[in-house]
Amino acid sequence: MSAMVAKPLLGCIADDFTGATDLANNLVRSGMRTVQTIGIPEDESAAIDADAIVVALKSRTIAPADAVAQSLDALRWLRAQGVQQVYFKYCSTFDSTPEGNIGPVTDALLDALSDLPNGEFTIACPAFPENQRTIFNGHLFVGEQLLSDSGMRNHPLTPMTDANLVRVLQLQTKHKVGLVTYDVVAQGARAIRERFAALKAEGVRIAVVDAVSNEDLIQIGAAVQDMPLVTAGSGLAIGLPQNWQFNEPGAAAARADRLPPAAGLRAIVSGSCSQATNVQVLHFMRSGRASFAVDPLAIAAGDDVVGEALAWAGEHVLDGPVLVYATAEWASVKDVQAQLGVARAGELVEEALSSIALGLVERGVRQLVVAGGETSGAVVRELNVRQMGIGPQIDPGVPWTAVHSPACAGETLHMALKSGNFGTTDFFTKAFDQLAA
Template sequence: MILGVIADDFTGATDVASMLVRAGMRTVQVLGVPDPQKGALPEADAVVIALKTRTIAPADAVAQSLAALQALRAAGARQIYFKYCSTFDSTPEGNIGPVTDALMAALGTDFTIACPAFPENGRTVFKGHLFVGDQLLSDSGMRNHPLTPMRDANLVRVLQPQTRQRVGLLRHDSVGAGADAARTRIVQLRADGVAIAVADAVDNGDLLTLGEACADLPLLTAGSGVALGLPPAYARRGWFSPDDHAATLDDLTGPAAVVSGSCSEATNGQVARWLAAGHTALQVDPLALHQGTQTADAVLAQARAALASVPVLVYATAAPESVKAVQAALGVQAAGELVEHALAHIARGLVAGGVRRLVVAGGETSGAVVLALGVAQLRIGAAICPGVPWTQAALPGSGEPLLLALKSGNFGGPDFFVQALQQAGVAL
């Protein structure tokens, strides 16, 4: 193994794995902290361990991340990569800072970078400020995120309260000048006592530069974008040869469905486009679930009946004002758990009923669904859009294959659901 990745949610894990596969690295995603009694990690150029640690208590996030690190180091990983969201989702307490501190201590390193940039999806960092498209992060829809509202675009200022170490800036004038200039600046930052440098990146060229400049660091922390630059750097060092067939998955048939729990602007637009096109959809209402006037089993029965003829969307996606009303009535955590459990139950029932091509929208929802299915590993296939690949799992017990697309809430264009299903061979 060359690269071991610790991802703080399941969609983020497939996101970074997709970038690695795209560059020819044989990549396997493992779901949850590996059990050492069940054997070694799979053989691959890169292994991504998908955790669900983005919004849990910092101490728990640190413990799970260190357990994942131990498994990756035992498997011989040359470099460790802590992957978080391209919108730097976090709170003043973490979990990006605490996990980074713990990984640095465990690896015995005094320096790493922090770079959530993913230019192909409109996430760029300039002078330490994160942009979503043409907007500062603080002006984007992320300012209304129900769990991690991001109201400051200055990443140095966001990260500093989360860590015990000094945060600095690897500016674009250094990155834009090439890998040697970036390496020289890193030496200067370390000499000045900077332990974590927020790295500017405005295009893929900057990501390639960062990959080359940082390929020999013990630890990287980033969104998925930096992963684009690492395989070429590894290949130049003679560590692996790119595989043109790294993204090949099986062709599957049978019913197909979409389960959506994300309430991001992007996913709201995708649900709206699906509804406007007249495709079959069923809405899950958190308040109705709480009151008992709607049940997950009833929605599942309706969905399975519809699947006899057409793909179906089951969604709890809602506008920010609706989400706030539900959270006010039920509490933030209770509302989220209620929806996650319902959608996971429905997804498990759909797969039990024969669905073999399943799209899941939302990081928390994807984590809940994958855990409910009992899936342990994913093979990574071709991208549907930047950051979202199709993946293939083996169902527990039967070993039957299942195609899964786990989509971060913020990713994909308005027609993503249709685009994903059509790429998997579904007629719409």
């Protein structure tokens, strides 16, 4: 007789792949055994033995209707798994267009769960203080800058030009949006719940919640314990495990984040053009390590950029980690987009980088860092990865993972999927040092 598999407690829907590992990382740090799936598992009847499941979608920048459809499919599967609470995870910089996709997906999930007790109300809280994302009086800050003054104002796909989250979200949702201000959050979970009740009485169905510290997230987490749906960045994940008595960041996390030993060649594939990743690429190059720049215009002209990159990597990868990158400053990105079109430029780069990643793994790379949400999604799909074991944190929001791919000939591939905005300047070098420790 097979052992019974306990039902997962928390079911998460993430709108991109780096965000999914970011969320899973925070859950593992609190001791929750967490499995990340790439999309809905093909065998939908298979039970997953974990405390939390994170379904990684690539829905952040697709058409809102498609994002809604994918998210509802994920919700249906998670509910069949028996989860007690659903977590819709988006970026800590609230990446979206005026049309969505955060609002439309939240609306759809709310409607689907409205028959449950407390299912008619949810929150929006992208705060992640450990990564300098905070919310005060409903305004999102990146470090000391308003979101609208940060580098996100120039994002090529989701430029964020308004830091007022109530205003941004209200443009995307059919429901009334309210605010729980910091002075309420500072009073603790009971005061937050009382504010929720007052907002609901006013017809509000989604409340933006201020948070400037991890303690705020702990109190918010306690306040949403009985809420079927929460929507947030990955930061709130540190406040939810306590609701199921997972609050041992030491021994419990050490058990939850254990991965097989790492071996094999090392490489980095970077497609993000965020300020943080540009600095990381420059640091790696200045450290004297080997790097290869991917030119979108050369790809468009029909040059065999993938073949050139793989041939180059074959000459250098035995000497240490190599970097293949399309990362560039915003001005260069906009120039390429003007010549090729935004969509085509992105597609060409993603296709090239994912093909390069596959070629690197086929040639023996077993430790792979991927930078950028869109790039990570493309690489994971090219490698046909279906599930990820979550390991130790490299930097806040970025863990190592262990995966299996047909390209690995049965061996384990260690991957780190890094959101473009995350990580310290030396991230690319210290990531491999940590895995070797």
